[in-house]
Amino acid sequence: MATSANALYVLRLVLGGVRRRALISASTRTYSHSSPMPGYAQSLSFLEADEGEYAAASEFLPERVATEAPPVPWPTVFEHGARRPRRAQPCDIVARLVASEKYGAARKVVDELKALHTPVQHRKTYLKPALASLESTDEGRRNFLFWMELYPARGATPNHPALRKEWAPIVHRVLGENIDNAAFLAEFLELAGRKGLLNVVLPIFVVPLAAILPPHQSEEVVSRAIASYRASCRPKSSSQVGRNLASLTDIQTELWWNKYLRALAIVEHHEPAVALLHSPPLGVRFQAWARAMVLGEDMSKQRRADDSKTQGKPKCDGALLQLIDSPVLDRDNRELAKHLARVLDRTRKDLPRVGMLADTQRLLLRLRPELLPTLERWFTERSRDNLVEDEGTSVRHQWWAHAEVLRHARDGDHVKAVRTFRRHFLWVGLPPTSVGTGDMERRPRRLPNKRIVCSILPSILALLSPVERTAYRKAFYSSFRSLAPAFWPNQFTHLAFVRIEAYTGGPTAATEVVQDIVEVGLNPGLPAWTALLLSMMGRGDTEAALHLLDSMERRAPLSETRRMPPPNGRTYAGLVRVAAKHGHIHVAADLLRRYQKHGETSGELGSLEAFFGDLKSRHRTPQEIADEKRTQAAVLRELNRLDGDDLKSRIQVLFERKRGNDEHGKEKGLSEQGDDVRRESVQEVVIEGKVLGQAAAVEHGEEKQSSAYA
Known part of the structure; x- marks a missing residue:
């Protein structure tokens, strides 16, 4: 049981x-997953x-589906075939839109995130929309600053070559396209300080800012930018790395204040520079070079001389030396070799005259155009033996560009001259205009000096209509005091305005220009008064010209503190030539007597030989130069025979002989068996008529003054 x-x-x-x-x-x-049922x-x-x-x-019940997750695979040595996709960051929607070039949508997302107080991650990729939105408009500038705020900040770093290579073109573009907006440049400079980019931006910005802003404003802008840089980049850590970075920041701060002090001296803000020198910012010591520039001790020539002694003789390109040393050359190539030798010799010592360099460029373009880039490279590049950055390289680049501008202006190609100026220089010291604008290549532009402004001003005025020219002149004289003293007008600036009006509108228009210059509290200067005199004499208003000359000889007052300048030998020379050209022989004789009484008794035009022989040989063949020399000798012999009242009659004889020769025509040839004395006399009279008949009055003063100024 x-x-x-x-x-x-x-x-x-x-x-x-x-x-x-x-x-x-x-x-x-x-x-x-259980075992099957039996x-x-x-x-x-x-x-x-x-x-x-x-x-x-059961007909209406849904089918049961598996909801259990698949089993997690066991870890193995090798990677699994199916990887989990990388999840994007919460703010990467902005980066993805920027990568797709949907900048408008990306900005809307950023605005929404900021409205929700959600931080946006800073990325270097936001530099691309910043540069794409940079335009010379208010909206373009705002968009540029908006995207630059999202660029990540850097720590304190030295100005190494890789950083300059990346940012220098961007900084030059910002400066070149917005030089007329000082407020935007100041805001960008402060932003660069917060982003740790001040060591690239400030050296490029400092001189233009000192030129376009009053001293107290430019000092405030520089001070704010340096303060933002120190607040953002100077570490407060007491570690060894922190102390090193803090020391680097202090060194950079002192270097930047020295650059600003030199910038004030360059643009001729002497009193503010001296005040800053005697009361420097806290912890800043000014270098000896900056002190010398402020106190008027120009060390540039001595420094270049010392550099030339230490560096030795600079190496020249073989093609240039081969052309200079070639024994077999035709007449044109001999002249080119002579110009090249002079340029190379002057460059080794200091710098050649700008006019000499412009003539050499013209000859190379006409005879050996393939050598022009070689000469430019040799002239502008720094010596390879010098491992330290050569600050004179920038000066040589400016010198070469100035020669290009002067060459185009002398050739009469004013459009190309203005375009060349815009390509190489910032538009500072001149009122804005649309002349010479167009698609320009993006390249670094430098600040022009007063000489370059005086060289380009005639080309600008030549491209304007009379109404535009008047408005441009008034804008120039009403705004020049807002610039640095280095860009204030001088006698050659006044000459450019007076000469163009005298050429196009006559003495009346030129007189109006002179009166406008006097009304703004400036002295037109002797070149402008001489241009007005020559315009009156050339248009036949002899009485007005002589009356103005009387006022200049007795130095009539222009205002309480200014008087008219006395005429010099060049003034009388131009008047005599213009009077002789238009047949006013008695006036020419009187002017000769007045020159002997009131003119120079020594110097270039101290003698009558120099008085008549002061003719430029530029753009003339050797044969023409020889003919001019023989003519000067003949004129000297004729003038030596003049005595007392016989002066007028002898000059009258010369012009009657020339007039008779013009009426009967020139002889096709002279017999070689003829009288040598007669041949020389005829040749002298014909050439004398040619010399006195030239429009050398204006050209004489223009060429001499421009070459002396250059």
């Missing part, structure tokens, strides 16, 4: 387990199979 009872108990347990498993499997989902077990349900309610309800 016991055995059968035990067997029955075990059988009940087995059958009960099977029934329970069947119930569980029927009530769970279809998909399961085939002998019957499928049971929680409803009776014969009831119709279950069948009707």
Whole structure:
């Protein structure tokens, strides 16, 4: 009995387990990782199979789907085939839009994030939309500053070449396209300080800012930029690295204040420079070179001389030396070799005259154009033996560009002259104008000096209409005091305005220009008065010219503190030539007497030989130069015979002989067997008529003054 009872108990347990498993499997989902049900077990349900309610309800029940996540794979040595995708950062929507060049949508996202007080991650990729939005408009400037705010800040670093290579073109572009907006430049300079870029931006900005801003404003701008740089980049840590970076920041600060002090001296803000020198910012010591510039001790020539002694003789290109040393050359190439030798010799010592360099460029373009880039490279590049950056290189680049501008202006190609000026120089010292604008290549532009402004001003005025020229002149004289004294007008600036009006409008227009100059409190200077005199004499208003000359000889007052300048020998020379050209022989004789009474008694025009022989040989062949010399000798012989009242009659004889020669025509040739004395006399009279008939009055003063100024 016991055995059968035990067997029955075990059988009940087995059958009960099977029934329970069947119930569980029927009530769970279809998909399961459990072991399969045995085939002998019957499928049971929680409803009776014969009831119709279950069948009707099962038609409307959804199918059960697997909701369990797939199993996590076991870690292995090798990477899995299916990697999880990299999740983007929360703010990368802005970076993705910028990468897709959807700058407008990206800016809207940034504005929304800022409205929600959500920080935007700063990235270098935002420099691209900043440069794309940079335009010479208010909206373009705002967009540029907006994207530059999202550029990441740097720590204090030296101005290494890689940093300059990346940022110098950008800084030059910002400066060149926005030189007329000082407020934007000041804001960008402060932003550069916060971003740690001041060591690249400030050396390029400092001199132009000193030129276009008053001293107190430029000093405030520089001070704010340096303060923002120190607040952003100077570490407060006491570690060794922190102390080194703090020391670097202090050195950079002192260097930048020295640059600013030299900039004030360059643009001739002497009093503010002296005040800054005697009361420097806290912890700043000014260098000896900066002190010498402020106190008027120009060390540039001495420094270049010392550099030439230490560096030795600079190497010249073989093609240039071969042309100079070639023994067999024709006449034109001999002249070119002579100009090249003079330029090379002067460059080794100091710098050649700009006019000499312009003439050499013209000869090279006409005879050997392939050598012009070679000469430019030799003239502008610094010596390879000098490992330190040569600050004179910038001066030589400016010198070469000035020669290009002067060459185009002398050739009469004023459009090309203005375009060359815009390509190389910032538009500072001149009122804005649309002359010479167009698609310009992006390249570094330098600040012009007063000489360059005086060289380009006649070309600008020649391209303006009379109405535009008058408005431009008034804008120039009404705004010059807002610039640095280095760009204030001088006598050659006044001469450019007077000469163009005298040429186009006559003495009346030239007189109006002179009166405008006097009304603004300036002295027109002797060149401008001489141009007005020559205009009156050339247009036949002899009485007005002589009356003005009388006023100049007695130095009539212009105002309480200014008087008219006395005429010099060049003034009388131009008047005599113009009077003789128009047939006013008696006036020419009187002017000769007045020259001997009031003119110079020594110097270039101290003698009558120099008086008549002061003719430029530029753009003339050697034969023409020889003819001019023979003419000067003939004129000297004729003048030596003049005595007292016989002066007028002898000059009259010369002009009657010339007039008779013009009426009967020149002879086609002279017999070689003729009288040598007669041949020389005829040649002298013909050439004398040519000399006196030239319009050398204006050209004489212009060429001499421009070459002396250059």
